[in-house]
Amino acid sequence: MLKKKISKILIGTNNTGKLREIKDLLPKNLKIYSTSDFNIKSPVENEKTFEKNSLIKARYFSKKTKMICLSDDSGLEIDALAGAPGVYSARWGGKKGDFVKAMNRVFKELNKKIKNWKTKKIKARFICALTIYGPNRKTINSIGKIEGHISPLMKGKNGFGYDPIFIPNGKKITFGEMKPLQKYKIDHRFKAFKKIKKFF
Template sequence: MKLPKGCTLVVASHNKGKVREIFDLLAPYGITVKGAGELGLPEPEETGTTFAENAILKARAAALATKTYALADDSGLAVAALDGSPGIYSARWAGETRDFTLAMAKVARLLTELNKTDRSAKFVCSLALSDPDGKVEVFEGEVHGHLEFPPRGSNGFGYDPIFVANGMHETFGEIDPALKHSISHRANAFKKFAAAVLA
């Protein structure tokens, strides 16, 4: 599947931080990006059991509703000592209000309650691209690192203030957004996406 130059791409997300990151990643390619929220699209129920399944659900729903190409991202934090949680439930851990301060506190509390010293974690991203007919391709990326508490930094979003990528000392909440865009799980998935459909 190749994206036509100058086409409009719907980002099937109501998460403004996620839409902004994808917009920034697509900026050099001359593609018009619209968020599902600004188009008034409903959020489909995420009934998948993996990041890829949920990304496919969201991309296909947006593409069929708008009759255009749609890109969905399902991503989250997988903490080794919590058996990969919060995983696909990363956003839901933040509750209806998407309060990630509470979600990060829950991660810290569980690690303490379970007496876990392993702080290794990874961010996982599945990007699903659907054409207007609902045909989908999936691209996946990861970034490995560890967690640090208390949260640090106000850049980024979600769990960024507690995640430090391998080889770094600052959290994703502290580093320059341009640097994060070059090394994140989303960036790694995006590189595969760009090589396959934008080249």
């Protein structure tokens, strides 16, 4: 295991929403770099699981920078859509990563599958896989999940991605309506991070 705690790290993402959330989870005394500091484009993510795609990113950005890298692969799984969009969550937003387009696609697919779905509880979950990868070190993985259901309408301007259509179990509002601190205490990224924070 680690001889000493990590003191500087690269966050391996070009997604500004993810970068902001991961930064907020990390200890304040950590020296944090982002991929934009090195002007690196993202690698092709062609695996079928969040864990494997997270590893692709962590390994790629680490090798490009010779730094320890923390990468996240996350997405939304909807039971009624056989787990879609899943690992393709970002791709549903098209080349420009337009999540309004992605959320409208969720609604369209549900309309095709289930009559009056808006009156039902459509089970869904957010999953986050985090990977720490670095020169001469053991790869560390963790997974976090939060269960919930799909909101029939997009609500709230906070967060990013599919947050405006996801209502976590036990709550009446979407992630998009929650204050960031409220969301950070319960979401999938927080749950994944809790398992690896001892390394920082």
